[in-house]
Amino acid sequence: MSEEQKYSDEDLEAGRLMFCHPWDFLTSVTDMANLPEAAGAEIAFAGRSNVGKSSLINALTGRKDLARTSATPGRTQMLNFFIAPETPLTIVDMPGYGYAQAPKELVEAWTQLVFSYLRGRPNLRRVILLIDSRHGIKKNDLEAMELLDKAAVVYQVVLTKADKIKPPQLVRLIEDTKAILRKRVAAHPEILATSSEKNRGVDELRAELFLLATQ
Ligand SMILES: Nc1nc2c(ncn2[C@@H]2O[C@H](COP(=O)(O)OP(=O)(O)OP(=O)(O)O)[C@@H](O)[C@H]2O)c(=O)[nH]1
Ligand SMILES: [Mg+2]
16 A cells, blocks of 8 residues: 555664664864765765754764754755764755745855765765655756766665655655656665665665665
8 A cells, every 4th residue: 555665674773783883973074175084884974954854864873963953944055974983874954945935046056065075975875865754856856856966876765754645645746746756867766765764764764775885
């Protein structure tokens, strides 16, 4: 019945274990020259401002204040790197896009930094593209997909704030989103629905990240 991806108990357990380690902030960068050394597998989280990127990273790592969250959109303006000892994975919190009040120069700097990072990062395995369940895919999400298709980086849609909509709406949203993704070059076909607030889909995303980091 559900359109969401399923994982084996072993993968769910391995995913949980990977996030039992003490996750910590490594560095923030605003330009390519200061990127940390490319080691292990990197997964970047992208999405519109306020979509819940930082909240989801906190939910995954079980650390409430690891990535800063805020009710004010446009808070994360840099690439923020998170690591944990004995794990092959680095998580990157990308600056949110589509923030209406952002000055033009900031938007240009964002696009340039993000595109250079997407094109030039050898260990970037996938971008997790977060979409707010209440809004679905918007024009600027399609623009972000365009950028990702051009950069030839595989991206996977993860719905956030699933607690905010009713189950039948969520089923329809998943179907509609999959139809859009089928037309995209670099899109991963599977979708995950999550809620950082209700801890929904978090173990499944941990399993997915485990599989990506160890494949
Ligand atoms: N109901 C609900 N609210 C959420 C959820 N995740 C995040 N939020 C709220 O959404 C707002 C934005 O969350 P953030 O995690 O700061 O979003 P962000 O994508 O990191 O935002 P920027 O860094 O500004 O791009 C906050 O008020 C969160 O409390 C969720 O799963 N459910
Ligand atoms: Mg943020």
